[in-house]
Amino acid sequence: MDPFLESLQQSALARFIGESGSLLGYPTILFLHTLSLGTIAGLNAGVDLRILGFGRGVPLGPLGRLFPIMWLGFAVSALSGLALLLTDPVTRLHQPVFYIKLLLVALGVVTMQMMRNRVFRNPSIDSGVLPPNARTLAVVSLCLWIGATTAGRLIAYL
Amino acid sequence: MNMNVPHLHLLLNHIPTIGGAAAIALLIIAFVRKSDDLKRIALEATYVVALLTFPAYMSGVGAQQSLLTTPDVSQTFVDAHWDAAIFTFTLLQLAGAFSWLALWKWRRSGRWPTTLVTGVVVLSVLSFATAARTASLGGEIRHPEIIVSGQTGEEAQGATDAQAATDAQLDTDPGWISGRGLGRWITDKVWVWPASEALHFIGLWLILGIVLIANLRLLGFMRAVPYSAVHRMLPWAALGLAINVVTGMIFTTATPDQYGLNVSFLWKIVFLVVAGLSLLYTTVFEGPWHVDAGKEPPLRVKIAGATAILSWVLVMYFGRMLPFLGNAF
Numbered sequence: 001m002d003p004f005l006e007s008l009q010q011s012a013l014a015r016f017i018g019e020s021g022s023l024l025g026y027p028t029i030l031f032l033h034t035l036s037l038g039t040i041a042g043l044n045a046g047v048d049l050r051i052l053g054f055g056r057g058v059p060l061g062p063l064g065r066l067f068p069i070m071w072l073g074f075a076v077s078a079l080s081g082l083a084l085l086l087t088d089p090v091t092r093l094h095q096p097v098f099y100i101k102l103l104l105v106a107l108g109v110v111t112m113q114m115m116r117n118r119v120f121r122n123p124s125i126d127s128g129v130l131p132p133n134a135r136t137l138a139v140v141s142l143c144l145w146i147g148a149t150t151a152g153r154l155i156a157y158l
Numbered sequence: 159m160n161m162n163v164p165h166l167h168l169l170l171n172h173i174p175t176i177g178g179a180a181a182i183a184l185l186i187i188a189f190v191r192k193s194d195d196l197k198r199i200a201l202e203a204t205y206v207v208a209l210l211t212f213p214a215y216m217s218g219v220g221a222q223q224s225l226l227t228t229p230d231v232s233q234t235f236v237d238a239h240w241d242a243a244i245f246t247f248t249l250l251q252l253a254g255a256f257s258w259l260a261l262w263k264w265r266r267s268g269r270w271p272t273t274l275v276t277g278v279v280v281l282s283v284l285s286f287a288t289a290a291r292t293a294s295l296g297g298e299i300r301h302p303e304i305i306v307s308g309q310t311g312e313e314a315q316g317a318t319d320a321q322a323a324t325d326a327q328l329d330t331d332p333g334w335i336s337g338r339g340l341g342r343w344i345t346d347k348v349w350v351w352p353a354s355e356a357l358h359f360i361g362l363w364l365i366l367g368i369v370l371i372a373n374l375r376l377l378g379f380m381r382a383v384p385y386s387a388v389h390r391m392l393p394w395a396a397l398g399l400a401i402n403v404v405t406g407m408i409f410t411t412a413t414p415d416q417y418g419l420n421v422s423f424l425w426k427i428v429f430l431v432v433a434g435l436s437l438l439y440t441t442v443f444e445g446p447w448h449v450d451a452g453k454e455p456p457l458r459v460k461i462a463g464a465t466a467i468l469s470w471v472l473v474m475y476f477g478r479m480l481p482f483l484g485n486a487f
Contacts, residue, residue: 027482034478035471037359042367049394057387059451062380066371149363150356157352 005089018087026087033080037152039073041145044112048138051119051130060128064120067112074109097158101151108144111137163220163419170214171296174246174289177207182282197270201257202438204278208254209434215247216417216427218296219410223418225299235299240337242292244411249285251403253278258396261442265389337411344412351412354405361405362474364398369437369470376446376455376463385449392441399437413486420484426476429469436466 008014017025043066050058085092092098119125119134181203188196222240225231260274344350372388372395374380410417417423440446445459455463480486 023482027479031475031478034359034362034474038363038366038474039370042363042365043370044367045364045394046367046371046391049391054394055387055390057390058383059387062382063371065380069370145363146360149359153356153359154352156355 002090005093008086008089011086013083014086017083026084029080029083032076033084036073036075036077036080037149040070040077040112041108041149043070043073044108044141044145047115048141051115051134051138060120060125060130064116064125067116067120070112077105092155095155095158097151097154101148101155104144104148104151108141108148111141111144115141162224163217163424164224167214167217167221170210170217171293173207173210173214174250175286175293177203177210178250178282178286178289181207182279182286185279185282194270197275198261198264198442201261201275201278202442204257204282205254205261205438206435208250208257209431209438211247211250211254212430212434213427215243216410216423218243219414220418220424223415231300235295237336237338239292239295239299241335242288242295244337244340244407246285246288246292247407249281249288253281253285255396255400256281258438258441259393261438262389262392262396265442265447266386337414341412341414344408350408354408357401358405358409361398361401365395365402366470366474368392368395368398369466372440373463373466376440376449376459376466378455378460381454382451384451385446385455389441389447392437395437416480416484416486420480420486422476422479422483423486426473426480429472429476433466433469433473436462436469440466 016022017029047063047066049055050060050063115134115137118131118137122131124131181200184196184200184203187193188200218240222236225236226233256274256277260271260278263269263271263274368391371380372385372392375383375385375388439462445456445462449455449459476483
């Protein structure tokens, strides 16, 4: 598999991102990755905290409109992450913590969609009554984003 | 106008002392007059002084870096000033945090939380005392005209020799209650930096998430939500900010050389001040507070909402650009 990864790393696109020294290459992509992480994890955390009882005066229904923004965040995150991976696939794909991060992000996104389907698309949402597993989903979601962020940071150190 | 970071420090260093004293004076007058309006202004002033202490402190880190290569400046004096500054900075940030929380509670209930306000008074007085000491130690760094002990040339030379010896000693063992000692502890423990990085990013999304929800409402999004309800969630953004101030101080204390004169860091601090002001606006001002359910926010509130989001995004941008526009890592 390594010759393939090395050819990826040597591709014109990978070299532009990683080696051009342009501010629009690696630095901007890294910033977009951070901004989209902040958007997806931060908005999830906001919804989770509301579900857990902080800001009970906030009607749940309108918060459902945040999910498309979270999905946009995920799209930017995935694309920018892919571009960053392209610059150093050989190292990254041999790091266990990298796979842990991917797993936690995947579980986080699944939890996000479960929250959307079970809580925000539930007909009883406007009555303010939460389905029984809503709080569990909120706690799991918070833990997953904390874990994914930590694993993501540790990629640079492990 | 030609201004560098050390010059900037000489201007901004008046904020914690003079600004701090003004805020304390306002607090005292507010209590004597039993005026709620004055209390609010005094707490807002305390918060703003704490916020402006960021550029004051960080420009000092830059000045310190410039002086490292200046032969006739004693690092012992610089370090003594730095240690006092860290102490003052910490107390002022606590005063600012207490002020913010008191203002947030007042906005929600119309009553002043006595314990918090008392805490602000105590912390402000303590931080004024340490700020005065910091200023005095800073003045000694390079102002021979204010040394009044009547030293002869020979005595001064003896002092310089003793100073050189102390400098050499400081180089080996700074003691841990000092900027240099804390910095060494942070860099010696391999887990501290990565753990702080992870926390700094968790703090980042906590801030961004809550700021987005609150300020998207102020831009007219999710109109069924009354602003006073999302206001309830603001302490989570404040918690994220607190986490990031602590972890950010860990980074700058451990490796001041990466931040002090870094142009990207300078911009990060500028937009942090703007973002901090926008947090104050969305916490206590009338405009956002009266954006009720179903109400379209007025234009000035929308501008404030956009400014809040944009300034936090720029804080993140210049934070991310530290190694690329500047010299970090």
